[in-house]
Amino acid sequence: MIYFDQVSKLYSSGQPALDSVTLSIAPKEFVSIVGHSGAGKTTLLKMLLAEECPSDGGVFFESSDIHSFKKSALNNFRRRIGTVFQDFRLLPNKTAYENIAFAMEAAGKTDEEIHSDVPHVLELVDLGDKMWNFPHELSGGEKQRVAIARAIVNQPDIIIADEPTGNLDPINTFEIVQILKKINDLGTMVILTTHNKGVVDSVGGRVVTMDGGRVIRDDKKGKYAL
Template sequence: MTENNNGTIKLKDVAKIYPNGVAALQDISLTVQTGEFVYLVGQSGAGKSTLVKLLYRELTPTNGEIVVNGFDLRNIREREVPKLRRTLGVVFQDFKLLPKMTVAENIGYALQVLGKSNEEIQSAVAQVLAEVDLQAQADRFPDELSGGQQQRIAIARAIVNSPQIVIADEPTGNLDPKTSEGIMTIFQRINENGTTVIMATHNQQIVDELPHRVIEVAGGRIIRDEEGGQYTHELDDNA
């Protein structure tokens, strides 16, 4: 399929079975439209991280169809995977920052790889630093900053190339509630600007206080897909 940067995700009958025989995902079908904000919730081992990794092709499905931003991930060639990833921003729980690079260098690195000019890089980096309120930390190194600041760097790096979709895997997992609230404000703003956001999270407070579409995964299957849902379904309250 040809490239079409439209911010949509489509999965049909997707399964992922690992070499050891564990069926991490079974019969997953869902569609995410441009500009949606979707929470993926479920217990550890439910299949959320596997699902997230399929979206940016860290993993490949055993069966089924996956189309992300117009890229058919079942038939995509290896040389096209970088093109796919340039249309995505990915934020991890453990930040994955380069320790020997400054904040500005970490953010600008992806643009450097794309061959952008120094002027373009400096302009884009300055813009996203302002968005995450870290202008004063541009020349510092990651280990000099708090966890919340490091996560904001990671978000800035993810959005510096203006992706159509931002994928976040437990982005507040290592952060305190107040810091998490600030991180979510940034994600909300990104989404309000038209970017699709997919977030795997265990954070019940965030999901309940900032309602969006909730997709719950259990045993490798989608058991709930609810617009404006809570972290825990009403029927599960007494479970």
């Protein structure tokens, strides 16, 4: 369903951030991408979100090249992806409820759908009582759960989680991983990047290991191997 075809990315420094990466990910798969900082994990995800263009090669989603999408097609594509980041990236001037509602508004959902779905998805991540809190009034774990709720509310085909546990303590890390696994069990593709050995081992799915912009290992049932 997602196919990276010989993708390379060169920055002006000359050192390649990605060096002809070829990778395919099937629907409903849970893929952990591991590697040191600078291995190219985040660049790979940026390619998938079309935040950056490859210097060479192509990224395909359901057999169409996402970098050839026009603006509106790109917006539609992005609505099929839910994103979760290490730094949460919530809208600071909106409450937890409004942050999630915004993603639904952007996807053109009706007010009725928003009124019924937002409380439901917040209950799902166990934040029903913090609905009207602003991000700065929430703990790191709570912020990340709001971000996950926002990512799944439009029932995307793909969840991209870029170091989602990087800023969290072990208990919150465990909870976030459990939520991601539950989402995957319900049939959503999850792409997770992480440094955390414990996270990778507890997921127990496919592990892609990157180094220096290349894929150096791809194990069906992998462990953290760096």
